[in-house]
Amino acid sequence: MFNNTAIQGNAFYSMDFNKIKYVSNGIFCVSNEGYIDEVYEEDHKDYDLIRFKYLKSGKLRILSDSEVMLPGFVDLHIHASQWPQAGTALDRPLETWLGEYTFPLESRFKDLVFANEVYLDVINTTLTHGTTTAMYFATVDRESSILLAGLCGESGQRGLVGKVVMDDPSSNSDFYRDASPEEAVYETEKFINEVLKIQNTYKQKIYPVVTPRFIPSCTPKALEGLGMLARKYDVHVQTHCSESDWAHQFVKEKYGVNDAKALDNFGLITEKTVIAHAPFLEPDDLKIIAGKKTSIAHSPLSNAYFANSVLPLKDFRSKGVNVGMATDISGGYSPSMYQSIRQAVISSRMLQEGVNPSLPRDERGRPCSSITINNAFYSATVAGGIALNLPIGKLEKGYSFDVQIINMENNIPRFYKEKNPEDLLHKILLLSESSNIKEVWVQGCRVK
Ligand SMILES: [Zn+2]
Missing domain, CATH: 2.30.40.10 (Urease, subunit C, domain 1)
Incomplete structure (x- = not known):
């Protein structure tokens, strides 16, 4: 009793x-x-x-x-595989950061010894910074992605882990991508089954996540297959969405619709979907996201480097969208959700006031945008639980x-x-x- x-x-x-x-x-x-x-x-x-x-x-x-x-904090978007380069090359252009640093690093995780060392360290580091639940991007490699899920389990962290899919040969280098759409979907399904097999071995549980990197790096065939897997297994989904001017325009041009609509058409916008960043969501996108109860992972540090904008968190919430918080290692340099909370408040104040002193005061900013510390604390905790549909x-x-x-x-x-x-x-x-x-x-x- x-x-x-x-x-x-x-x-x-x-x-x-x-x-x-x-x-x-x-x-x-x-x-x-x-x-x-x-x-x-x-x-x-x-x-x-x-x-x-x-x-x-x-x-x-x-x-x-x-x-x-x-x-404990809920980090809704973190690339476990980018931990070795945290704090590196953030002042380089995005193409350089991805092409010369990020992708070569992520491609190394086929080496399970290296993967084991890095993944254990990122789990221990985030745990010691108070992150009790983390939604991780691993890499394209299935085996090391399963390893990451198992290490979360053994370390006592509630890990939601995705094997990354990026299969489009026209947008990915041959040294780091899925060989074909069929293989991307096959490997993801295998990954889901392997993680589900060990899910309940751990008291806090671990979860497989369907993870298309973002629309520009995937073929329509792979996205369609991933949508079917999300439905078949009723698992979480994570992806980047309308993160930057470039990404937002790319999807518009390729599919004739915005990211949110395109993802929805592929069955990838669900109650268990977390879209990272998403500052460029437009009114119709917000309707889709709110209607499906999909959540945003706000990554204020990395947004400052790569998103060309500040997420209008308060405005999006007023349209019915749940917004959680994330570190986005290593687009964000810090593994600490305390830093995300602080940056979210700072960025929102700059959004509200504006930053160009040569403009008149009333033209400088976006009114009613600043968030309080209480708001940011809520996003880092309660909103994360809502996003993942978990009692945390x-x-x-x-x-x-x-x-x-x-x-x-x-x-x-x-x-x-x-x-x-x-x-x-x-x-x-x-x-x-x-x-x-x-x-x-x-x-x-x-x-x-
Ligand atoms: Zn990311």
Whole structure:
């Protein structure tokens, strides 16, 4: 009858896009399956009784005043295979970044020893930065992509992993692509089956993801086949969508419609689809995306380098689109979702105010675009759970116990009591380093 474990302490999570819930000294009861069974707040009538029971059974962990629980982050878009080049060549043109750096690197993952080393490191690094769930692009190579999924499983991270498809000979180099559309679909189906076979071996589970890199790198035949696989297996889908001027125009010219419509025609826009970036979505695209409950992975750091624009997050949300957050290693250089949160707020303010001082003030920006720290925190947690259709991102009954325990003793100045708990949360979100993340828990298991 008794739960596996309970932790007593202060905690923050998002109630909704704007509101933060602060739990003071709450008792979070965690089931054997790793879900939050109940949260007892101090004013609950049974608080003392429950606390006494847990204490007596030796199962109550009590956090100190300098420790705070936050939900683990959901990184909705990260290229695990690009981790070795994080922080490299970002000031080079996109073609150079892709052709001279990225594709040669990704092609090396046929070497399973290399893949094992890199993938373990990216999983450990993101976990230690508080990322409890990650949606990964691996590479074209099936075997090492399965390896990545298994390593997520063993490391305790909830990994959603895709074998990348890029089969069009007219847009990919011969040294790094699927040999044909048939092979791309065959390899993807094999990948899905292999991952599904081991999915439940791990308490937090791992998930296969159908992953066309983006429309310009795939043949229509491959995209059609991938759409069929997404339907047949009811699995997640991820791809880049309307990321840059070039990509947006390319699809328009090739298919006569925008990315979102083209993807939808191939059966790749579903409730379980995450489209990365997508700043150039137009009103009709937004209708499709919102109607299908597809989500966007906002990657503010990489957008600053490669997207020619800032995602109008607030506007897209007002049209009914769910927007989660991502690091986009290595278009974004940092594995930390804290950096994504910070950059999302900064970029949105620049979008609102405008950046060209020679323009008159009222012509400089896009009104009503700036987001708050609360908004960004919601995107990095709750919106990620919504995007993936998983009970993650909140610290409420029924949610997975995915938690980072922050120790505020370093980096975060504590010379007075903040005016309200929210001020403290903002300090934590803006100042924390990975060294402040003392522990990380996924599905009720401690992994850091
Ligand atoms: Zn990407």
